[in-house]
Amino acid sequence: MTRIGIIGSAGRMGNALQAAVAAAGHEFAGGIDKGGDPLALAQSSDVLVDFSAPGALEFNLDAAIHTGVPIVIGTTGLEERHHWLIDSAAVSIPVLQTGNTSLGVTLLSHLVREAASRLGEDWDIEIVETHHRMKVDAPSGTALLLGEAAAKGRGVHLADEAVRGRDGITGARKAGTIGFAALRGGSVAGDHSVHFLADNERLTFSHLAENRGIFAKGAIRAAEWIIGKAPGRYTMPEVLGL
Numbered sequence: 730m731t732r733i734g735i736i737g738s739a740g741r742m743g744n745a746l747q748a749a750v751a752a753a754g755h756e757f758a759g760g761i762d763k764g765g766d767p768l769a770l771a772q773s774s775d776v777l778v779d780f781s782a783p784g785a786l787e788f789n790l791d792a793a794i795h796t797g798v799p800i801v802i803g804t805t806g807l808e809e810r811h812h813w814l815i816d817s818a819a820v821s822i823p824v825l826q827t828g829n830t831s832l833g834v835t836l837l838s839h840l841v842r843e844a845a846s847r848l849g850e851d852w853d854i855e856i857v858e859t860h861h862r863m864k865v866d867a868p869s870g871t872a873l874l875l876g877e878a879a880a881k882g883r884g885v886h887l888a889d890e891a892v893r894g895r896d897g898i899t900g901a902r903k904a905g906t907i908g909f910a911a912l913r914g915g916s917v918a919g920d921h922s923v924h925f926l927a928d929n930e931r932l933t934f935s936h937l938a939e940n941r942g943i944f945a946k947g948a949i950r951a952a953e954w955i956i957g958k959a960p961g962r963y964t965m966p967e968v969l970g971l
């Protein structure tokens with residue numbers, strides 16, 4: 730039986746994760762929220778699962794490094810400096826970070842990369858996401874993950890091409906850019922659409938999450954998978970064999 734420690738355990742995802750831990754027959758090693766001690770949690774866990782807040786990341790990684798415990802990070806709203814911290818932690822422990830742990834989005838990112846690699850720059854790419862009214866970050870981690878997939882398919886860097894929201898006299902759309910738009914409201918668990926728009930034809934890939942169980946299930950699968958792996962930074966496609 731695997732002991733799974735949850736960071737952000739009282740949150741929306743924390744609750745879904747506790748249910749998924751029980752459903753998978755694992756042991757809930759304990760959970761922490763703001764003000765909790767990640768080191769004590771890591772000491773009693775075989776693996777940590779972090780769905781909390783970007784401000785917690787450094788302490789959570791330190792606890793995982795100190796104890797040698799692998800960590801799955803689902804927290805979004807991460808900035809470049811957070812990714813440096815993850816890269817540096819991955820030198821000594823196994824780390825998996827993703828903006829979306831669901832099977833559907835993991836497969837979708839492959840499809841988007843493939844489409845972007847085959848469709849030329851005359852196909853504009855726009856990513857639209859909708860989330861519940863309590864979500865604090867935008868664009869969503871998933872939208873950014875899908876944007877990265879599109880950029881990889883095109884052989885460009887997302888940071889050079891991303892247009893994150895438009896307002897006012899923006900001018901005509903610049904060829905090759907990848908646009909993002911975010912809607913917030915209600916209780917939507919997470920909807921994402923990647924639009925490829927050309928003259929006279931459009932192709933849209935969509936993923937609709939009906940509840941948080943899909944993220945929790947994927948996160949527990951990642952937690953099971955990462956135990957015993959060599960230090961390194963891993964991805965959801967590796968977990969799901971895609």
Ligand SMILES: NC(=O)C1=CN([C@@H]2O[C@H](COP(=O)(O)OP(=O)(O)OC[C@H]3O[C@@H](n4cnc5c(N)ncnc54)[C@H](OP(=O)(O)O)[C@@H]3O)[C@@H](O)[C@H]2O)C=CC1
Pocket residue numbers: 736737738739740741742743761762763764765780781782784785802803804805806827828829830831870944
């Ligand atoms: N990768 C994926 O597949 C998914 C990722 N997410 C991401 O997961 C994160 C959590 O989402 P959600 O559960 O909806 O958010 P909630 O706000 O419901 O929960 C966040 C939890 O994290 C806790 N927390 C905040 N700061 C810290 C800290 N410094 N140390 C430990 N715990 C802390 C909060 O505690 P307190 O209330 O005490 O502040 C709260 O219990 C978000 O970044 C979200 O985008 C969500 C769904 C899927």
Ligand SMILES: O=C(O)C1=N[C@H](C(=O)O)C[C@H](O)C1
Pocket residue numbers: 805806828829860864865868869870871872918919920
């Ligand atoms: O905050 C959420 O709820 C979600 N966050 C993740 C994201 O930012 O993409 C994943 C999912 O869409 C739900």
